[in-house]
Amino acid sequence: MTHDGAGGATRVALYAGGFIGPFGGGMVTVLIPELRDAFDVSSSAASVALTAYLVPFAALQLVSGTLGERFGRARATRVAFVVYALASLWAAVAGAFAPFLIARALQGAANAFTTPLVLAALADATPEAALGRTMGTFAAVQTAGVVGAPLVGGLAGALDYRLAFVVAAVAALILAWMSPGGGAARQRVKAERPRFVEALTPRTRWTAAAAFLAYLGVTGLGVVVALRAGDAFGLGPTERGLLLAGFGAAGVVAGRPAGGLTDRRGAVGVAVVGAAGCVVLVPLLGIVDQWEGLALVWLVTGVASALLWAGLNVLTVGAAPANRGGAVSVIGAFKFAGNALAPVSWLALYDTSAELAFAGAGGVCVLLAATVTRAGRAAQTRA
Structure with a gap:
């Protein structure tokens, strides 16, 4: 996918960043029975693990893109992936339901920053003539995250539900190391200081x-x-x-x-x-x-x-x-x-x-x- 001028490793990281957002939200969909048994709660209470992720993910997206632009995309995405990884590990080791829900909320908050900034960085890295194909590919990758999340969650749940969160943490740390976001865009942001309006x-x-x-x-x-x-x-x-x-x-x-x-x-x-x-x-x-x-x-x-x-x-x-x-x-x-x-x-x-x-x-x-x-x-x- 080098036709649009972006480095191969950076492009893979950007697409992977688009995958991890819907994946992080949906991977617990099939793990409700395991969470119910692990924390000795009802099924309806265990389903709050979805809400705990989605509420901060949705609410923070109103401002996360602007904040990320102001602080620099590369820095913001790197920090967000690290926070996501730490939150995932916390969810894996949580011994009680309340700390687990806090970890899920932190996952959602972190992904509120990664998804919009990754998409913006992809657009900056793509010539106008190839923008549609890049955006279509990004949509396909996000859809793959939606489809793949229950599959990976189910496979992990068959062994130990904690494995799903460990896998997510490792993936986020790799993405943080690859630092998707783009240095040029980061310097431009520092100079212009975009405003929400x-x-x-x-x-x-x-x-x-x-x-x-x-x-x-x-x-x-x-x-x-x-x-x-x-x-x-x-x-x-x-x-x-x-x-x-x-x-x-x-x-x-x-x-x-x-x-x-x-x-x-x-x-x-x-x-x-x-x-x-x-x-x-x-x-x-x-x-x-x-x-x-x-x-x-x-x-x-x-x-x-x-x-x-x-x-x-x-x-x-x-x-x-x-x-x-x-x-x-x-x-x-x-x-x-x-x-x-x-x-x-x-x-x-x-x-x-x-x-x-x-x-x-x-x-x-x-x-x-x-x-x-x-x-x-x-x-x-x-x-």
Whole structure:
């Protein structure tokens, strides 16, 4: 991947930095029974391990990018990876549930700094002509983190759940040593001292709205899809997990080609095509009458999502040139908010009618397509 001018080792580290964010959040999803037994708590209490990570991860992203730009990306990412590694080791050795939750919160706080700064650094290291492919690859890597986290967590849990945290700590220390972030960008940041308000351009605001809608109407539907697979077709947990994995697997495979298409056809056009595909596909999830059809539609929706995010990521990194990291983190915060709201919103409708829930999500995708178009037209001016 040397076509875009970045060093090979640095590029690998940047992509790996994108992987570890969703991986750190999702690896405990399958470890709830092990955590429940290890700390002698209820299943609902053990699930707080997810919340403890996600709340600081989401909240701090509103400002983490700007803070990282001010202190220097290389320094901020290095410190964040070290903190993440120490927090992971603390989680591995914690003998009580409260210290374990504190360690999880520190993991989430650290990853709030790594993810936006890594994406901003990738954008700085990539020529404009290759930006789409790089952003598509980054989206594929993040999707791989989402898909791989339960797998690695499950393998570790079969032996000892602590191994998952030890592996995460070792990976973070390696990334800290490789220091993704870029010296040139660091010197520029020191000279300019970006401000938070410089991240809030019109394009940032519209792209943040689009990211919120993309997770609300598409990515966040996984729990509803799984519920319908069980209720309508009687699929067990293993079968439901495999069905859901199709969405992520499609995103991993399609991410880089979708990015290449973005380079050729433009970010807005490709993202709108992806959103339009979701307008058609998402309502079908509520009316297909066989589990094979549900699995196929969800897989193709993953391809449409890859197109959507290849374009949205390009819009994200170009939203605020004066404070790129700040804009990326603000948009990331809204993306997570959509993900958090989706299960609450659609499950309430699902209790009334599965068709109504998925039709509502399809309506959100219509609004998403319009919002992406507006984000493309928005000027990249300072707030």
